[in-house]
Amino acid sequence: MFAILKKLKEKRLKEKSLISPEPEAPLKIALCYPNRYSVAMANLGFQWVYKLFNEIPGVYCDRAFYPDPEQEPIYLEKNLPIYSLESRKPLDQFDIIAFSLSFEMDYVRALKMLNFSRTPLRAELRRRELDKKHPYPLVMAGGIAISANPEPMADFFDIIVIGEAEPVIEPLVERIMERKERGLDNLSGIFEGLEGIYIPSAYRYEYDKQGRMKEWSAIPPAPEQVLGAKAHANQLPAYQVIFTQEMEFPELGLIELARGCKRACRFCLAGYFTRPLRSAPYYKVIQAIEKLLNYRSQLGLISAVVSDWEGFPALLEYLAREGIPFSVSSLRIEAVNQKLLELLKKSHNKTITFAPETGSKALQKFINKEVNFSKIAQIMKMVGAYQFEKVKLYYLLGLPGEDELAVEEIAVSARRIQTALQIGAGKKRYPGVVEITLSPFVPKPGTAFQWLKMADGKELEKKIERIKVQLKPEQGFEIKYDSVREALLQGIIARGDRQLSQWLEKLALNQISLTQLLKNQALINQYLREREPEEIFPWDIADPGVKREYLWKELNKAKEGKTTPFCRANCRECGAC
Numbered sequence: 001m002f003a004i005l006k007k008l009k010e011k012r013l014k015e016k017s018l019i020s021p022e023p024e025a026p027l028k029i030a031l032c033y034p035n036r037y038s039v040a041m042a043n044l045g046f047q048w049v050y051k052l053f054n055e056i057p058g059v060y061c062d063r064a065f066y067p068d069p070e071q072e073p074i075y076l077e078k079n080l081p082i083y084s085l086e087s088r089k090p091l092d093q094f095d096i097i098a099f100s101l102s103f104e105m106d107y108v109r110a111l112k113m114l115n116f117s118r119t120p121l122r123a124e125l126r127r128r129e130l131d132k133k134h135p136y137p138l139v140m141a142g143g144i145a146i147s148a149n150p151e152p153m154a155d156f157f158d159i160i161v162i163g164e165a166e167p168v169i170e171p172l173v174e175r176i177m178e179r180k181e182r183g184l185d186n187l188s189g190i191f192e193g194l195e196g197i198y199i200p201s202a203y204r205y206e207y208d209k210q211g212r213m214k215e216w217s218a219i220p221p222a223p224e225q226v227l228g229a230k231a232h233a234n235q236l237p238a239y240q241v242i243f244t245q246e247m248e249f250p251e252l253g254l255i256e257l258a259r260g261c262k263r264a265c266r267f268c269l270a271g272y273f274t275r276p277l278r279s280a281p282y283y284k285v286i287q288a289i290e291k292l293l294n295y296r297s298q299l300g301l302i303s304a305v306v307s308d309w310e311g312f313p314a315l316l317e318y319l320a321r322e323g324i325p326f327s328v329s330s331l332r333i334e335a336v337n338q339k340l341l342e343l344l345k346k347s348h349n350k351t352i353t354f355a356p357e358t359g360s361k362a363l364q365k366f367i368n369k370e371v372n373f374s375k376i377a378q379i380m381k382m383v384g385a386y387q388f389e390k391v392k393l394y395y396l397l398g399l400p401g402e403d404e405l406a407v408e409e410i411a412v413s414a415r416r417i418q419t420a421l422q423i424g425a426g427k428k429r430y431p432g433v434v435e436i437t438l439s440p441f442v443p444k445p446g447t448a449f450q451w452l453k454m455a456d457g458k459e460l461e462k463k464i465e466r467i468k469v470q471l472k473p474e475q476g477f478e479i480k481y482d483s484v485r486e487a488l489l490q491g492i493i494a495r496g497d498r499q500l501s502q503w504l505e506k507l508a509l510n511q512i513s514l515t516q517l518l519k520n521q522a523l524i525n526q527y528l529r530e531r532e533p534e535e536i537f538p539w540d541i542a543d544p545g546v547k548r549e550y551l552w553k554e555l556n557k558a559k560e561g562k563t564t565p566f567c568r569a570n571c572r573e574c575g576a577c
């Protein structure tokens with residue numbers, strides 16, 4: 001235990017922070033990220049929520065993380081609780097345990113963190129065993145993954161925030177503080193007048209003989225549906241507030257330029273759930289950058305598509321004039337220009353990233369991400385001239401209608417891009433590596449593809465092997481791919497319901513393995529199957545603003561090979577504006 005606490009103290013001492021928490025504040029919150037420290041601290045959403053909590057008068061927010069891989073056996077062997085980073089207290093000594101859940105694959109680790117901390121996993125059990133002298137903490141969660149479909153984890157949480165944190169955190173916490181003296185076991189009415197607050201215990205669900213959702217009902221005063229909260233543009237940008245060398249990309253000061261996306265890619269959860277596109281005010285971005293430059297000399301610009309931020313051209317001028325280096329997470333191929341590439345190279349970026357998604361013209365139209373191949377070649381020649389050490393390309397595998405030819409076209413696309421890079425570089429062989437990342441397609445709730453079946457695991461593995469054979473290291477390619485087993489679990493969780501909670505609990509308590517779970521063909525068939533057009537979805541409880549009939553229309557357009565133009569401001573078509 002002492003070694004664990006010492007390591008936490010060392011981590012904290014290496015940090016520099018813009019936040020000054022108040023340890024004596026009456027309401028104490030442990031903000032948890034169910035992954036290792038280095039991953040958590042590179043997550044801007046996690047850092048920003050930490051700031052939002054600590055800005056509320058009377059609140060002290062600490063942080064906690066899942067143990068590093070080499071430490072996990074120690075926690076299991078010695079039955080150690082999870083300790084917070086700053087106060088180094090067990091999680092069960094806080095008033096609130098709040099989880100940041102942006103990825104379905106973090107769900108099981110979140111439950112393990114509760115179990116390590118001697119806190120019953122299920123909310124009902126915590127309420128039933130409530131000791132008024134030593135009550136269990138209130139357990140809540142937020143993040144895009146659980147916002148899109150809270151149901152697989154609904155039985156474990158007292159409160160789930162649906163949507164974005166900025167409009168919700170302060171009024172929610174203020175209501176919790178008002179009730180603290182009376183006990184937090186009764187949450188009735190806490191959500192009245194607030195968007196984005198889901199109290200799972202205030203809803204009842206019924207299933208048919210096939211185990212499919214039949215209906216749900218709200219217990220008054222709970223609303224029938226929970227409307228996702230949306231931040232106003234004036235509440236942006238989010239930016240990094242804690243700096244440490246032990247995080248991923250430690251050289252960067254992170255700043256979010258815009259929230260949402262107008263590109264309308266049909267597979268993308270963020271593209272639908274965070275609509276509409278909201279651009280941070282330019283002057284606020286510059287103010288945040290000035291703060292970041294006190295701690296970092298290079299910026300990490302974050303947005304779904306950074307070039308879509310309305311202030312991007314002016315920002316490039318500012319960064320060039322001031323000589324401030326920067327990186328971007330990923331670029332749309334058609335948004336690349338000479339000036340941007342020149343600045344990225346001057347900023348000593350060694351890697352540049354694109355997401356073609358598919359090499360098939362038909363599948364481009366299907367996913368609504370169409371880019372003319374001659375345009376791609378033209379842009380890649382321009383990129384090649386700057387000879388980046390690594391060009392990363394992301395592709396989806398297992399899209400509906402992806403036949404053998406479409407798989408071949410991924411390899412063909414990668415080779416075409418490599419050839420264009422080579423021409424641009426003026427070399428017989430491109431001097432850098434072309435890294436290909438293959439990700440199994442997971443049909444996400446709240447997207448146009450939420451009705452679709454997920455591809456079979458063995459089929460996905462065969463496709464990965466076919467591409468590996470065609471794009472070899474000696475040819476200048478590096479192949480990476482997401483775990484098919486984990487992608488299947490992600491698909492099960494993403495479209496799961498409350499019945500799935502028993503399986504997540506078993507995984508968290510090591511009562512079954514992932515291999516055993518994925519051998520359950522009934523479970524695979526239940527959650528990864530094609531859905532009926534009028535079927536009630538578990539995630540219908542969360543309303544992101546985009547109308548279901550609009551998503552159905554987009555699915556049919558995909559099947560017909562029709563594309564949809566970029567979102568227009570206040571068009572009223574999808575319902576998000």
